[in-house]
Amino acid sequence: MNSHQQAPPDLSTLVNLFDLEPLAAARMTTMAYEYVASGAADEFTVRWNRQAFDAIRLNPRVLVDVSQLDTRLSLFGQELPYPILIAPTAFHKIMHPDGELATARGAGAASATYVISSFTTTPLDDIARVASGPLWFQLYMSNDRAYTRDLIQHAEAQGCRALCVTVDTPVLGARNRQQRVGFALPDGITTPLMPNAMAPSTSLTWHDVAWLKSVANVPILLKGILNPDDAELAVQAGVAGIIVSNHSGRNLDTVPATIDALPRITERVAGRIPILLDGGIRRGTDVLKAIALGASAVLVGKPICFGLAYGGAAGVTKVLDILRDELELAMALTGRATLADIDESVIWRSNR
């Protein structure tokens, strides 16, 4: 189907994030859709990310004054109006011709922080020029330290305020659906920050984290932590934060849902550094559950890609607005007026 044969996007018909996927799919090439929608191998983890949120029941309180909801938080010295960020995702130009520029404009309109992928298809300076909201940078470290140092300094110079170092991808997962469609970037679309095809940094270790700390002047977060022992090592290494993530089930299939991994990590970290979480966040109640179990904020990946594909910048904004509105609804209906009020007691425990 060609886009010029289609009606223009009508964002008013979009009621929730699940509505978006079929609308976006109809506007994407098969290759782009399969790239975004697919996970690794048998996609158990992709499904568990959702099922685990659905299986958590809520325990609301009534007769609480929720006339003034406050979703603000402070993270690494930055004030965020609400605890939802745009997860780093690669190759935005395969989703929409305006690519990362549309994502940055959409993020800015929603006052959301946009974590730019190392595999951006738009140069950082162009993104920075159109961005009105905060930018962070996701780093894929290469074995070439000089290159990595230059990249960090470039991202900092373009105003990126934090560095999310992805640690769950020493190699790419078994992306069977991408293999079946022969996934490749179309002619004319390039990744200016990663000019050579991803040479996975299979030799990355905790020693490199110490080196990164010596190079970076912005907070470092490790993205892709699932094991409490690694969370402990992250704290010991002195990073500013961690992102509990299974890469949306795109790397190692059959690892648990991130929301199932979170409680043990929260317990081990014990408030020493902020914990962020991504993977399967599709509803305001999912955001609330993540915060209740110890996350300071969450990131959203696939829905942003689909919003971008369906409606460009306005589609990205719409996704964030829907999630933010749903979070406020969930807070009002559980009797939690501020993020600090969203503690474990909002989770239903059947044995109590």
Ligand SMILES: Cc1cc2nc3c(=O)[nH]c(=O)nc-3n(C[C@H](O)[C@H](O)[C@H](O)COP(=O)(O)O)c2cc1C
């Ligand atoms: C299409 C796509 C591309 C991604 N590209 C990257 C990437 O370049 N770097 C990275 O660290 N994570 C990448 N991720 C993982 C996301 O940052 C994030 O962990 C995940 O998408 C969150 O789960 P969700 O999509 O279920 O919300 C990608 C995910 C998707 C869906």
Ligand SMILES: O=C(O)C(=O)c1ccccc1
């Ligand atoms: O697709 C991804 O999930 C991802 O992280 C990635 C890895 C290598 C190149 C581009 C994106």
